[in-house]
């Protein structure tokens with residue numbers, strides 16, 4: 001028997017490079033700088049040390065991570081690893097490129113894999129894969145946070161809706177003089193583009209705050225389904241271009257349109273954007289999407305997906321650790 005260290009290439013193999021010290025490997029390696037990799041998806045040595053805290057990883061380190069496809073664009077590892085480091089937790093957070101969520105969860109079933117964030121396209125499947133689902137996540141129909149309890153049961157939550165809605169409310173309040181406790185979304189016409197996990201969370205949250213919600217989606221049947229669920233009308237993306245029933249509407253893009261690398265794409269023309277007073281984009285890579293740039297040029301208040309990203313991640317941190325949310329500067 002010859003001991004070996006297996007370091008696996010490409011996005012799927014990335015975790016082997018980071019988790020190597022947890023499973024007995026005495027070395028792993030990274031490139032000296034970005035662009036100088038000797039194999040696909042090799043991290044830099046600086047990222048291994050500074051992002052993944054590789055020197056602290058050992059057999060007792062708890063593993064958390066983001067499940068998605070694609071997942072390489074996610075900034076969650078940077079945020080969560082820094083949060084773990086700041087409270088001295090023996091834990092690491094990695095990206096998991098996953099095709100089949102149920103298969104992934106039954107394979108990575110050790111208690112050492114203690115919690116997961118879920119992103120595109122697994123949030124709806126996550127509701128079915130959890131043993132218990134928080135009532136709000138069940139109502140929304142999407143789970144973005146999974147915790148493995150000590151008895152092995154998987155519990156699902158949704159932190160997207162609070163993250164997104166509070167970001168939009170604070171964005172609007174920052175432009176107002178009043179300090180009213182009533183939500184600035186109350187009574188407003190709130191158009192959600194997209195009917196996936198993030199779309200459901202935004203639609204549910206806006207309705208909770210008293211907004212009149214409209215859903216527009218590429219697959220019209222899904223727009224209708226979500227519209228029926230929250231009691232609002234459904235539109236096709238073509239209809240949305242000429243939708244202008246009133247002034248001062250709020251728009252929330254929850255599709256991946258405009259996400260890196262397709263940064264020149266946008267879900268709505270600049271002409272149509274003129275009807276909106278507030279525009280939010282769930283996409284946060286890049287921070288300023290074409291949609292937000294053009295909305296600002298039209299005079300709208302814009303709210304970046306980065307605000308939602310930080311807030312939903314801090315909600316996840318609380319579920320992962322049982323500690324109160326951190327304030328990220």
Ligand SMILES: NC(=O)c1ccc[n+]([C@@H]2O[C@H](COP(=O)([O-])OP(=O)(O)OC[C@H]3O[C@@H](n4cnc5c(N)ncnc54)[C@H](OP(=O)(O)O)[C@@H]3O)[C@@H](O)[C@H]2O)c1
Pocket residue numbers: 119120121122123124160193194195196197198199217218219222254255256257259281282283284305306308309310312
């Ligand atoms: N800022 C944050 O913290 C945050 C949090 C969650 C999600 N997000 C972002 O939100 C986006 C959606 O995530 P999700 O989890 O909701 O994904 P999801 O459940 O897979 O839903 C994707 C939605 O986007 C639509 N879509 C995808 N590609 C499209 C295209 N080319 N043209 C038109 N519509 C398209 C889909 O329409 P169909 O129904 O027709 O397929 C569906 O409505 C992603 O970019 C994700 O990164 C950001």
